[in-house]
Amino acid sequence: QQPVQSPQAVILREGEDAVINCSSSKALYSVHWYRQKHGEAPVFLMILLKGGEQKGHDKISASFNEKKQQSSLYLTASQLSYSGTYFCGTKNGGATNKLIFGTGTLLAVQP
């Protein structure tokens, strides 16, 4: 039932771009993206609702394709501060607030 994320890990140099994918076997109502730095709690980045919208957050943006039950997180011109583990969370219906997270993607940005 957990959404599947890919890749599992990615190493970048500062300034490079990355894409993290999140795929669910169930119909999605919303997709939530979080980042967790080492030793810290996960922190909310953005939410995407049914409707295929794309959202932006500085140089981090995301898209949501509800037909394919997929979301992608785009990190542009990565900075050292982007390092961490990224999780997508999904809700499968409008009536429930049950939030299921994916397997995580470890992103390491090197100087």
Add this chain to the structure above:
Amino acid sequence: DVKVTQSSRYLVKRTGEKVFLECVQDMDHENMFWYRQDPGLGLRLIYFSYDVKMKEKGDIPEGYSVSREKKERFSLILESASTNQTSMYLCASSLGQEAFFGQGTRLTVV
């Protein structure tokens, strides 16, 4: 500032003990969650509560129970701790969109 507080950062318990993990939020959120985090497995939902005394099983509820007697407090109970329950446990709360996490409890069962 929003706050989700877990009672312990580190806990060591013996096999067979009954273990209580406490979580308190100060935001009047209806929804509270317990997750466990293990390397390579991401955040797995154990239990979810959407109101006082209301709960729903997550993906891995076996060996756990929960209690929500007051809106601000959500407790995770390990009825008889086992070594395979050694993990990082994270509590979260939300109104419906952004979820706020506690700092986590690293539980070791020996």
